[in-house]
Structures are given as structure tokens and as C-alpha cells.
């Protein structure tokens with residue numbers, strides 16, 4: 001196997017006395033499409049927060065492209081190429097939809113590719129991204145004028161705007177219609193085909209199964225399954241702990 | 246609109262203001278106008294941190310006073326030099342001093358900017374009301390230091406004698422100070438405006454709206470907050486630098502006056518905090534109103550007016566006059582800015 005893009009080793013996280021993550025080990029290969037599932041409260045978002053520097057884990061190590069990112073702040077990790085969407089969308093409320101995308105474009109995407117961003121290039125990228133999540137018609141609206149579903153799309157587009165090598169989508173599809181879920185899944189697959197490694201956290205099983213090349217299951221902060229999606233969901237332990245609920 | 250075009254228009258507007266003031270031909274116009282312009286700079290400076298980044302600074306008076314006391318320290322320097330320095334250095338000192346107003350403005354800006362940077366550094370992890378309380382504490386600490394620092398006059402205050410002549414065709418000194426403040430207003434407004442739709446401005450806005458999301462978009466929030474506290478502090482210090490010459494006698498209670506802290510918050514809030522024009526409108530309106538109240542009724546009344554207006558606006562129109570106008574005209578906030586951008590490219 002090639003060197004992993006993301007390596008999580010022995011990561012534990014407590015909130016007070018509550019163990020949210022219990023010695024998690026996880027390698028993500030470059031170019032992989034990984035599904036991460038688990039019941040509510042199993043620690044999926046907490047794991048994302050620890051990977052991306054929003055939270056600091058108590059033990060263990062997270063490395064990206066072979067180097068530890070534990071000492072790096074969230075924005076430094078984003079600039080290295082890790083981007084995430086928040087489960088509860090956190091748009092910049094006073095900025096228009098297009099301007100929401102300008103923030104990561106100005107601070108990471110174009111920044112990293114070296115080109116000093118001309119305003120025209122920026123507009124083009126904004127326009128493309130909005131087109132990808134079909135929000136072009138709302139470009140000049142404020143986030144408060146968006147529906148919940150549109151807000152999720154904006155959240156996803158904003159993570160994509162950071163031009164990541166690893167994109168982590170934390171339940172980006174809740175509340176979307178079936179056809180919208182399909183659209184987003186195929187969008188993520190297209191993105192993946194362009195070389196972006198993706199971790200998809202999702203409750204909608206059809207989406208997870210059609211998207212994932214590999215499936216990881218968290219239950220109560222422990223990893224109890226990791227492997228080919230079809231095998232994992234048939235694993236008796238997974239069935240008992242998760243699907244059988 | 247391009248930044249250079251904006252500067253050109255602002256300079257033209259400033260020239261018009263100056264011409265109008267000359268036509269009125271009453272020294273009081275310069276005297277009162279100076280105060281209004283000083284508030285334009287203060288309000289715009291406050292807004293860089295308060296409006297753009299969402300960090301409410303209660304300690305504006307401290308930064309203003311820093312600028313003013315930097316000037317006092319410079320004015321007093323030749324006397325100090327005469328006492329302690331060897332003869333040749335005294336000669337050099339007398340050659341350089343007294344420093345011209347623009348240089349003093351620069352010094353005041355640097356000192357207040359550095360203190361702003363330090364404040365930012367110490368309060369980086371404080372948010373919301375805790376940050377505001379820290380700035381208030383800073384004002385108290387600085388005032389205490391100044392009160393106990395004899396070199397700048399301590400609690401007794403310090404006299405600053407205006408030079409008999411001005412470098413500009415011998416115009417009246419008050420008129421000269423007015424011109425300096427007018428130029429500083431143009432510079433501050435141009436700086437604030439150029440930030441708005443720049444990379445820095447988008448970073449500031451992201452911080453104001455959601456720091457966690459800003460970080461995850463690659464915005465170095467801690468560093469940007471330092472930039473904002475330093476810039477905001479620097480412009481406030483610049484506003485204060487010529488003040489000792491304006492007032493002639495500077496004491497801590499006037500430099501650290503409540504009026505500065507209150508007005509620097511009230512003017513942007515009443516005008517509107519999301520763009521450069523809000524603080525300008527607020528400062529011109531409230532500044533003029535207070536000058537009128539001071540001459541016609543009684544000076545203590547002016548702060549009362551400001552307080553009442555502030556309460557009214559916070560309740561009725563939290564987005565200030567600019568927000569009110571936008572609602573009335575039914576325009577969405579971001580569209581004019583985009584149209585302006587398109588013009589700039591064309």
C-alpha cells in the first residue's frame with residue numbers, strides 16, 4: 001500500500017469524564033473514497049474536529065502527507081489541503097453566498113497554487129463552484145435567504161473552494177431529496193476522480209454505499225469496522241451494534 | 246471603483262470642504278470642524294476593528310491619548326536634552342525639534358499601533374464582552390501611567406505652545422491643524438475602504454461572522470486580529486497626535502475623556518458598521534450636532550444626545566443609517582459593491 005495521505009494513530013478524546021474517542025487508528029490512502037458511519041453521538045464529528053484542528057485530542061497523533069499536524073492550527077491544516085464542511089452549516093452570515101466562497105478562495109485555493117488572484121479569476125472560480133452545487137441563482141443572496149438544503153450545499157461548496165487534497169463532508173446531505181443526494185454523490189465522485197481524497201460521513205445508507213470504496217464504523221468512540229462496504233455491513237458485530245438498533 | 250479613483254474623489258471632496266470653510270471665513274469653522282474631522286478618523290479607525298472584525302473596543306480614548314501624549318513627549322524633548330545631553334547633541338536636537346505635525350502624526354500612529362498590537366496579543370483569545378472589558382482595563386492602566394509620569398506633565402497637565410507661524414503660506418494655525426486633520430481623514434477613509442473588498446477585508450468579515458469557520462477556510466484568525474488591533478490603534482493615535490497643539494493645554498482627563506470612547510463606538514453604530522461610509526456619516530452628523538449643542542446649549546448635553554441616539558439606533562435600526570437607507574431603497578447589501586467592482590475592472 002502507498003503511504004497514507006492521512007494517518008490517525010491512537011487518537012483519544014474525552015469531554016470531562018466522557019470518552020468521545022477511544023484509541024482511534026485510521027489510515028486514509030490518497031485518492032480514496034472513504035465512508036464513515038456510526039450512530040448519532042458515536043464520535044464522528046469529534047474525530048473530524050480532531051483531524052482538522054478544531055479540537056485538540058488528548059492522546060495520539062494525526063499526520064497528513066507524512067508529517068504530523070498536531071502542532072498546526074486549523075487554518076494551517078486547511079492550507080496544507082485538508083478541508084471540511086460542518087455538520088451544522090456555519091456560513092458567514094454577513095457575506096453573500098458568492099463572498100462566502102471568496103474567503104477560502106482568497107486564503108487557500110488560489111493562494112496555494114501560487115497565482116496572485118486576479119479579481120476575474122476569483123469571479124470565475126466562484127461561478128464554477130456555485131454552478132457545481134447549483135446555487136448560481138443565489139450568488140448575491142445572503143445566507144439567511146437560503147433554505148436549509150441550500151445552506152448545506154453552500155457549506156460543501158465552501159469546503160471545496162479551499163481546493164483540498166482531502167475533503168471531509170460531515171453529513172452534508174441531511175434533508176436533501178433523493179435526486180439531490182444523487183447529484184451530490186456524483187459531484188463528490190467527480191471530485192474524487194480529479195484526485196481529491198474524500199471522507200464522507202453520512203446516515204443515508206444508499207448514498208454511503210454508492211459512494212464508498214471503503215467503510216469505517218464508529219460506535220461509542222471506538223472503531224468497530226473497517227473494510228469493503230459490503231463486508232462491513234454484514235459483519236455481525238456491526239450489525240449488532242449499529243444496524244440492529 | 247478603483248482605490249486610486251476613490252482617493253482622487255476623496256481629495257476633491259476634501260478640497261471642496263476646505264474651500265467652503267474658507268468662504269465662510271469664520272475662525273470658529275476651523276475650530277469646530279477640526280473636532281468633527283477628528284471624530285471621522287476615530288470612528289473610521291474604531292470601525293476597522295469593531296465593524297469589520299466584530300471586536301468592540303471600549304478603550305479608544307487610550308489610543309487617542311497615546312497619540313496626544315506621544316506629541317507631548319516630543320515637544321518636551323528639547324528641554325530634557327538640554328539638561329542631559331552633551332553640547333553637540335543639543336545643537337542637533339534644536340535643529341530637528343520642534344517636529345512638524347505630519348511627523349508627530351506618524352509617531353503617534355506608530356506608538357499607538359504598537360500598543361494596539363500588544364493589546365491584541367494579550368487579548369487574542371478573548372471574545373465578545375471579555376475583549377471589550379480588557380480594552381477598558383487598558384485605558385485605565387494607561388491613564389494611571391500617564392497621571393504618574395511627570396515628564397509629560399503628570400496629573401497637572403502640560404502646556405504645548407503653538408508655533409507662531411505655519412509652514413503653509415503663514416495661514417492661521419487653527420486652519421493649518423484643520424487641514425492636517427482633513428488630510429488624515431482622507432487617508433483613514435481611503436485605507437478603510439481599500440480594506441473592505443480586499444483579501445484582508447474578507448478575512449476580517451469571516452472573523453466577525455464565525456471564527457471557527459474562518460479558520461477552517463484557511464483564515465489565520467489570530468494574525469488578522471493583530472493586524473486589525475494594530476491598524477485601528479494606529480489611526481486612533483494619529484487622530485490624537487495633533488490634539489495637544491489644538492487644545493494648548495493637555496491634561497489626562499481631557500485626553501482620556503469619556504467622549505472619545507463613547508463617540509468612537511456611537512458614531513459607527515449610528516452611521517452603520519459594515520462599510521467605510523457609515524462611520525463617516527455618523528461622525529459628521531453626531532460631531533456637528535455636538536458642536537452645535539456645545540455652543541448653543543451646554544457642552545455636557547452633547548454626550549447625553551449621543552447616548553440617547555445610540556440607544557435609539559441600537560433598538561430601532563441596528564444596522565445604522567446606512568442599513569436604514571438600504572432597507573428603504575430596497576437594495577440588497579452586496580449588489581452595489583459588486584456593481585462597483587465591475588466598474589473597476591472595465
Ligand SMILES: Nc1ncnc2c1ncn2[C@@H]1O[C@H](COP(=O)(O)OP(=O)(O)O)[C@@H](O)[C@H]1O
Nearest residue numbers: 015018020038039040041042043044045046047
Ligand atoms: N464540545 C463537546 N463537549 C462535550 N461533549 C461533546 C462535545 N462535542 C461532542 N460531545 C459529545 O461527544 C459525543 C460524540 O459527538 P459527535 O462527535 O458529535 O458524534 P457524531 O458526529 O458521531 O454524531 C456525543 O455524545 C456528544 O454529546
Ligand SMILES: [Mg+2]
Nearest residue numbers: 044045046087
Ligand atoms: Mg456529527
